[in-house]
Amino acid sequence: MAKHxxxxxxxxxxxxxxxxxxxxxxxxxxxxxxxxxxICVEKANIDRSGAVAQGLYAINCxxxxxxxxxxxxxxxxxxxxxxxxxxxxxxxxxxxxxVDSTVxxxxxxxxxxxxxxxxxxxxxxxxxxxxxxxxxxxxxVAEAAKKSADKIYNRIMITHLLMDxxxxxxxxxxxxxxxxxxxYYVFRAKTVIVAAGGASHIxxxxxxxxxxxxxxYAPWSNGSAYALPIAVGAKMTQxxxxxxxxxxxxxxxxxxxxxxxxxxxxxxxxxxxxxKKWYDQxxxxxxxxxxxxxxxxxxxxxxxxxxxxxxxxxxxMVTTEAFQDPHLETVGWENFLGMTxxxxxxxxxxxxxPKYTNPxxxxxxxxxxxxxxxxxxxxxxxxxxxxxPEYFWGYNRMLTVEGxxxxxxxxxxxxxKFSSGSFTEGRLAAKAAVKYIEDKKAENINVxxxxxxxxKKVIYKPLENYTVGRNEITGGxxxxxxxxxxxxxxxxxxxxxxxxxxxxxxxMTNGNMLKKGLELLKWLEEDLENVGAEDYxxxxxxxxxxxxxxxxxxxxxxxxxxxxxxWPGYYYxxxxxxxxxxxxxCLTVSRRDPQTGKFTxxxxxxxxxxxxxxxxxxx
Ligand SMILES: Cc1cc2nc3c(=O)[nH]c(=O)nc-3n(C[C@H](O)[C@H](O)[C@H](O)COP(=O)(O)OP(=O)(O)OC[C@H]3O[C@@H](n4cnc5c(N)ncnc54)[C@H](O)[C@@H]3O)c2cc1C
Numbered sequence: 001m002a003k004h005x006x007x008x009x010x011x012x013x014x015x016x017x018x019x020x021x022x023x024x025x026x027x028x029x030x031x032x033x034x035x036x037x038x039i040c041v042e043k044a045n046i047d048r049s050g051a052v053a054q055g056l057y058a059i060n061c062x063x064x065x066x067x068x069x070x071x072x073x074x075x076x077x078x079x080x081x082x083x084x085x086x087x088x089x090x091x092x093x094x095x096x097x098x099v100d101s102t103v104x105x106x107x108x109x110x111x112x113x114x115x116x117x118x119x120x121x122x123x124x125x126x127x128x129x130x131x132x133x134x135x136x137x138x139x140x141v142a143e144a145a146k147k148s149a150d151k152i153y154n155r156i157m158i159t160h161l162l163m164d165x166x167x168x169x170x171x172x173x174x175x176x177x178x179x180x181x182x183x184y185y186v187f188r189a190k191t192v193i194v195a196a197g198g199a200s201h202i203x204x205x206x207x208x209x210x211x212x213x214x215x216x217y218a219p220w221s222n223g224s225a226y227a228l229p230i231a232v233g234a235k236m237t238q239x240x241x242x243x244x245x246x247x248x249x250x251x252x253x254x255x256x257x258x259x260x261x262x263x264x265x266x267x268x269x270x271x272x273x274x275x276k277k278w279y280d281q282x283x284x285x286x287x288x289x290x291x292x293x294x295x296x297x298x299x300x301x302x303x304x305x306x307x308x309x310x311x312x313x314x315x316x317m318v319t320t321e322a323f324q325d326p327h328l329e330t331v332g333w334e335n336f337l338g339m340t341x342x343x344x345x346x347x348x349x350x351x352x353x354p355k356y357t358n359p360x361x362x363x364x365x366x367x368x369x370x371x372x373x374x375x376x377x378x379x380x381x382x383x384x385x386x387x388x389p390e391y392f393w394g395y396n397r398m399l400t401v402e403g404x405x406x407x408x409x410x411x412x413x414x415x416x417k418f419s420s421g422s423f424t425e426g427r428l429a430a431k432a433a434v435k436y437i438e439d440k441k442a443e444n445i446n447v448x449x450x451x452x453x454x455x456k457k458v459i460y461k462p463l464e465n466y467t468v469g470r471n472e473i474t475g476g477x478x479x480x481x482x483x484x485x486x487x488x489x490x491x492x493x494x495x496x497x498x499x500x501x502x503x504x505x506x507x508m509t510n511g512n513m514l515k516k517g518l519e520l521l522k523w524l525e526e527d528l529e530n531v532g533a534e535d536y537x538x539x540x541x542x543x544x545x546x547x548x549x550x551x552x553x554x555x556x557x558x559x560x561x562x563x564x565x566x567w568p569g570y571y572y573x574x575x576x577x578x579x580x581x582x583x584x585x586c587l588t589v590s591r592r593d594p595q596t597g598k599f600t601x602x603x604x605x606x607x608x609x610x611x612x613x614x615x616x617x618x619x
Contacts (some may be wrong), residue, residue: 004177004183004184004456004460005181006183006186006452006456007184007185007186008186008188009039009185009187009188010037010187011036011038011039011187011188011189011190012033012036012037012038012189012190012191012434012437012442013025013029013033013036013037013039013189013190013191013193013430014039014040014187014189014191014193015029015038015039015040015041015149015192015195015426016041016158016174016192016193016194016195016224016228017041017042017043017158017194017195017196017224017225018040018042018049018142018152018154019046019050019052019195019196019197019408020052020141020408020419020422020423020426021371021407021408021409021422021423021425021426021429022042022046022050022145022195022196022407022408023040023046023141023142023144023145023423023426024102024141024407024423024425024427024430025040025193025405025407025426025427025430026038026040026144026145026149026152026426026430027141027144027145027148027426027427027430028426028427028428028431029148029149029193029430029431029433029434030149031148032434033434033437036434038148038149038150039151039189040145040149040151040152040153041153041156041158041174041176042153042154042156043156043157043158043179043196043220044155045154046138046142046145046152046154047138047139048139049138049142050138050197050221051197051198051217051218051419052138052141052419053138054339054340055134055136055137055138055339056134056338056339056419057132057133057134057257057334057335057339058125058129058130058131058132058257059103059106059129059132059418059420060129060256060416060418060419060420061075061095061099061128061129061418061419061420061421062099062103062122062129063075063096063099063128064121064122065100067121069121069124070127070128072092072093072097073093073610075092075093075128075416076089076093076096076610077610078127078128078294078416079414079415079416081292081293081294081296082294082296082373082415082416083296083374083415083567084289084296084298084566084567085289085585085606085608086238086375086413086566086587086606087375087413087414087415088375088382088391088412088413088414088587089608089609089610090382090383090386090388090391091380091382091411091413092415092416093386093609093610094382094383094386094428095414095417095424095425096421098424098427098428099417099420099421099424101424102420102424103122103130103420105144106137106141106420109140109141109144110136111134111137111140112133112134113130113131113132113133114130114132125257125260125261126256126259126260126261128416129256129260131257131261133338134338135338135339137419153178155178155179155180156178157176157177157179157540157543157544158175158176158196158228159177159455159459159546159547160174160175160176160228160455160458160459161173161174161192161194161229161232161401161404162175162186162187162188162447162451162452163451164403164445164446164447165448165451166444166446167444167445170401170402170442171189171191171192171401171402171403171404172188172189172446172447172451173186173188173189173192173447174187174189174192174228175187175452175456176459177459177460177536177539178536179540180536181536184460186452190403190436190437190442190445191403191404191405191433191436191437191442192403192404192405193405193406193407193426193429193430193433194224194225194229194399194404194405194406194407194410195225195406195408195409195410195422195429196225196410197218197221197224197225197369197409198217198223198225198367198370198376199217199221199222199223199225199226199367199368199369199547199548199551200215200217200219200221200367201489201493202223202367202368202492202493202496202551202552202555203242203365203366203367203493203496204490204493204494204496204497205364205365205493206364206365206503207250214250214342215252215364215367216247216252216364216367217364217367220544221369221409222544222545222547222548223368223547223548223552224544224547225377225378225406225409225410226239226368226376226378226410226547226550226554227546227547227548229399229404229406230550230592231550231594232594233400233401233591233592233593233594234378234379234399234400234401234404234591235378235379235400235589235590236376236377236379236558236589236590236591237375237376237377237378237379237412237413237587237589238375238376238377238412238413238558238587238588239368239377239412239558239559239588240376240555240561240562240566240571240588241374241375241376241566241567241570242367242368242374242376242501242555242570242571243366243367243368243372243373243570244298244301244363244364244365244366244367244507244569244570245363245364245367246301246304246361246362246364247361247364248317248343248346248359248360248361248362249314249346249359249360249362250350250362251336251340251342251343251345251347252342252343252364253335253336253340253343254339254340255317255361257331257332258319258322258332258335261328262319262322262328262331262332264317264318264319264321264322265318266304266315266318266361267315267316267358268312268315268316269312269313269314269315269316270312272312274303274315275300275303277303277307278302278303278306281306282299282302282303282568285302285565285568285577285579286299286568286578287579287581289579296567297373297569298373298567298568298569298570299568299569300569301363301569301570304361304363304569305363305506305507305569308363309506314360314362315361316358316361317354317358317359317360317361319332319355319357319358319359320355320356320357320358323354324355332354347359365497365502365503366501366502366507366570366571368551369409370409370410370411370413370414370417371409371414371415371416371418371421371422372415372416373415373416374415374570375415376412376555377406377409377410377412378399378410378411379400379412379413379589379604380397380398380399380405380406380411380412380413381393381394381395381396381397381398383396384396390605391607394436395433395435396428396429396431396432397411397432398433398436403433403441405429405430405433407422407425407426407428407429407430408425409422413587461529462485462533462539462543463533463534463539465481465482465530465531465532465533466533469481470532470534479532481530482530482531482532483527483528483530483532484531484532484538485531485533485538485541485542485544488524488527488528488542489541489545489548491524492521492548492549492552495517495521495524495552496517496552496555496556498517499513499516499517499520499556500514500552500555500556500559500571501559501571507570507571507572508571508572509559509571509572509574510573510574510575511560511573511575512575514559514560515560517556518553518556518557518560521549521552522553525549525550525553525597528549531545531546553599554592554599557590557599557601558590558601559571561588561590561601562584562588563575563576563580564576564578564579564580564583564584565578565579566579566584584603585606586603587605587606588603588604589603589604
């Protein structure tokens with residue numbers, strides 16, 4: 001253990017993860033906390049980290065309030081509709097009312113925005129999306145964070161949160177290790193903002209073996225945003241609401257610009273419009289939700305999945321008409337070159353020119369995240385002026401652990417934030433964290449040396465497991481006393497895939513399968529005590545796996561708890577195939593007891609604040 005040097009850093013605001021939400025948090029923390037010490041710790045390098053690493057072609061959340069294009073209420077209704085009613089409207093409204101100011105700053109900071117030359121308005125791709133030349137998106141927001149924070153630590157993976165030993169249920173910082181040097185880092189902090197992105201690779205991906213890593217969601221997002229708070233007993237919400245994406249096959253190129261801007265459409269292999277064929281069957285399952293406009297994302301997936309199961313795939317995107325227009329053809333290609341170069345490469349390798357061939361679409365394996373058309377994540381306090389008492393406990397975006405805040409994919413219940421909304425939520429969380437410090441709520445935090453030393457032993461144990469166990473084998477990778485991270489990952493993915501509603505079962509699961517899944521996950525947890533890492537990179541893989549496994553337990557518990565199929569197309573409960581508004585028009589909230597590892601779940605009311613307000617106004 002002495003081999004790994006320990007570094008101590010004390011600070012006021014610690015931001016874990018320097019993606020969209022983390023950079024927003026670092027920026028805003030400095031605005032409100034001029035004299036505070038602000039540290040941001042990132043697993044990769046913030047210039048190119050997180051889901052926006054490669055760039056984006058559109059900012060998907062912009063109201064355009066100055067031109068009265070949309071108001072925050074409209075966005076709440078939109079997100080509520082898309083998530084089949086299940087969102088935290090206080091959080092969504094709060095994000096939406098501030099998101100335009102974030103986008104205007106991006107514009108000032110030099111992000112190339114596409115504008116109408118005559119009106120000066122941002123060019124819209126759809127009702128909520130505006131178009132950008134966004135290859136440089138991430139370095140631009142990273143620069144704002146670098147100028148704001150006292151220090152950015154790159155290449156440090158945070159593995160655990162520290163807890164205050166003077167006051168129960170109050171955070172005290174975080175620990176992790178540098179993946180290049182192997183050094184141990186202790187960050188003692190008055191407040192911690194977790195902004196560590198969502199989770200890919202917990203369900204078995206379509207691309208395995210040589211194609212592993214080719215997923216829609218960033219392959220390096222490993223659920224730390226969930227595992228860190230879960231491990232210290234923070235409450236989580238809507239973890240069953242995993243997302244499945246309809247995307248171009250193999251490259252996972254986005255379809256938004258194609259549908260919205262190029263006006264392309266889908267068809268089955270026989271050239272038929274299949275979506276309307278599933279109307280009656282879907283109505284049987286979800287009732288009037290199928291009549292909502294726009295059709296919720298999961299229900300569009302549902303038609304796709306059912307049509308494929310019926311044997312009329314592959315489903316194609318009809319590009320051959322739009323691509324005859326040279327301008328649309330350029331937009332179609334640029335859309336990939338700015339953010340998913342791999343899709344263009346896949347098409348080139350398969351001899352697909354979308355001008356002459358309609359490319360295939362697919363539905364992805366499920367991912368867990370909180371900022372897209374999905375809202376898994378931590379149960380947080382909302383803003384003072386909007387939230388009903390059950391949703392408010394003092395500080396905006398504070399989790400149920402004192403001093404611990406969240407933003408972006410970390411936060412549950414608030415879907416459709418996307419890149420701009422995640423940055424905005426980081427700003428909101430940071431403002432509240434600074435207030436928490438100013439209100440003297442973070443005084444006399446005590447984190448003992450013992451707590452830090454204990455974590456140090458735990459963190460490096462996989463290196464020891466490997467060093468001791470490797471002598472038992474003379475060749476190959478199968479050891480009697482340790483498992484490698486890749487072996488554990490594949491086991492996790494199979495459990496989730498086969499029992500919790502992955503691609504193996506066409507997203508189908510049921511109570512019995514989920515219980516079996518939980519049993520297998522428990523055994524995996526036990527075996528992960530014996531994960532072996534041969535170097536620091538594998539040590540990172542080991543901890544990524546542990547975070548994924550804990551996240552998976554939470555997802556499975558939630559999926560078991562909600563006895564209905566709320567989002568057909570994301571997953572199905574075969575034993576409860578229908579949406580059940582009478583019993584399940586509510587949010588699900590879980591807590592894992594850090595001592596026993598047992599989860600308890602509860603139903604929490606979902607308040608439709610926006611229309612209630614309007615109803616009251618009218619009466
Ligand atoms: C494929 C894809 C396409 C998208 N397209 C669009 C789009 O066109 N327009 C749009 O507006 N939005 C888009 N989004 C959404 C947008 O990217 C996300 O909403 C946003 O990035 C979420 O911000 P975040 O900070 O929560 O996560 P991220 O931006 O992913 O940041 C998380 C950060 O945490 C770091 N991290 C993780 N674990 C640890 C750890 N243990 N210790 C330290 N650091 C850690 C990661 O390295 C990463 O930098 C897209 C997302 C995806 C996945």
